Amino acid sequence: MAIVDVDVEPGVDVETREEARLRFVEDFGLLFEEAGAPRMAGRMLAYLLICDPPYQTAGQLTTALSASKASISTMGRYLTQLGLAERYSRPGDRRDYLRVGQGSWSMLLRVRLTQAQAMRRLAERGLTLTRRTRPLPSEPLEDLRDLYVAIEAHWQEITHDYERLVAARHGLVAVGG
Numbered sequence: 001m002a003i004v005d006v007d008v009e010p011g012v013d014v015e016t017r018e019e020a021r022l023r024f025v026e027d028f029g030l031l032f033e034e035a036g037a038p039r040m041a042g043r044m045l046a047y048l049l050i051c052d053p054p055y056q057t058a059g060q061l062t063t064a065l066s067a068s069k070a071s072i073s074t075m076g077r078y079l080t081q082l083g084l085a086e087r088y089s090r091p092g093d094r095r096d097y098l099r100v101g102q103g104s105w106s107m108l109l110r111v112r113l114t115q116a117q118a119m120r121r122l123a124e125r126g127l128t129l130t131r132r133t134r135p136l137p138s139e140p141l142e143d144l145r146d147l148y149v150a151i152e153a154h155w156q157e158i159t160h161d162y163e164r165l166v167a168a169r170h171g172l173v174a175v176g177g
Contacts, residue, residue, distance in 0.1 A: 041075040056101035083107035113155040120148035
């Protein structure tokens with residue numbers, strides 16, 4: 001599925017800006033779906049990334065995304081369980097809101113790292129089993145283990161680099177340090 005790049009300059013009419021926002025939400029949802037996640041979860045996350053204010057009630061999300069209350073509720077729980085969104089409340093307001101979770105992207109990277117570690121360990125278990133029953137090593141299992149050894153190392157590096165960049169943007173550390 002091709003994603004259409006739409007840049008909207010300041011001063012462009014509201015209708016064009018709204019079309020670009022809707023396109024962003026839909027494209028984000030498509031990418032989420034291509035990654036194996038529900039499209040609606042991607043649409044919700046995208047909307048929460050660009051909406052003003054940056055937190056929304058289930059009713060607001062239902063209206064903005066033309067979605068059912070059940071879908072919004074289910075996908076809200078899904079995003080919360082992934083650590084990509086969090087429930088939020090405002091003082092004096094009894095309604096619950098949803099917003100992009102603080103530290104969501106670090107959490108996502110850490111989940112992927114944990115998954116890579118689990119797959120590496122599983123491949124190692126498979127190798128242990130085949131060593132007991134076969135005279136020659138299992139090349140596909142060795143390849144799988146080696147792949148996840150490499151992925152694990154790179155995810156650790158990516159996570160560290162990302163968290164350092166975020167900290168630098170917030171003035172907590174110097175970039176390159």
